[in-house]
Amino acid sequence: MNIVTTPDSVLPIALDAMARTPNPRLREVIASLTRHLHAFVQEVKLSEEEFEQALDFIVAIGQATGEKKNEVVLAADILGISTLVALQNNQDPQGESPSALLGPFWRANAPDCACGDSIARSGTPGxxxxxxxxxxxxxxxxxADAMVDVWQASPVGLYENQDPTQENMNLRGRFRTDAEGRYHFRSVRPAGYPVPVDGPCGVLLKAQRRHPNRPAHLHFMVSKPGFKVLVSQVYADDDENLESDPTFGVTRRLIGRYALQPDGQSATLAYDFQLEPGETKFPRPPIP
Known part of the structure; x- marks a missing residue:
């Protein structure tokens, strides 16, 4: 009889119940997840109190997610899962540009801009x-005609949806490459910023004695029909948090040179992208 008798007897009975799942990929994924979760519970000898705390954390990250912030994505980021998925699914076999985590602040339908335009629309200082x-x-x-979607935090470390002093869609824009594949635009140099710490992810980071500060970066999403959508970030080479990014997003090839010009009043960044053939599939926006 499939009746639970001991802790070790729960897993095979649960897997047997799931074995009739018609979708083969769903069957494989959930069965593997169940095996790992059962092994984890037994390995750490999870107490009932700790189990309640874990459930409270999962509920809390859902409750903390809304129009301004996606705490669920943030949880995946600070556990290194987002970066792992991005790297595992984008191995650049032919030298394609490295992928990076999407992050919790991408918004679809950013303004279409002409090359050379500025995405700093709120008189953003910097x-x-x-x-x-x-x-x-x-x-x-x-x-030619590839789409380069860019977004960034302001020099005070806030995305426009977090900051009432910035107008809607400030520091966001979409640019089309010209006949030679070139793109260019103007902005202000980004600053590093802390990931949101006013929710359960902030509590977890504090408990782990980890700082929340991401290194300064620009986000890019580069696309063209017939090619995989490239989600990437380019980090400032002089940022002190390159080796301690709380989302583990920095890889060596994603470090760009934000060069201060001789006058000391402006900076430049030159960064090329190489796309991989494949399905042009866009991610779901974490926030509206």
């Missing part, structure tokens, strides 16, 4: 930044 680069395919050929 060091002027000129960004340029080329989008290519796996053979190094320039890709």
């Amino acid at each position: 060091v002027p930044l000129f960004v340029s680069g080329v989008v290519r395919d796996g053979q190094g050929r320039p890709l």
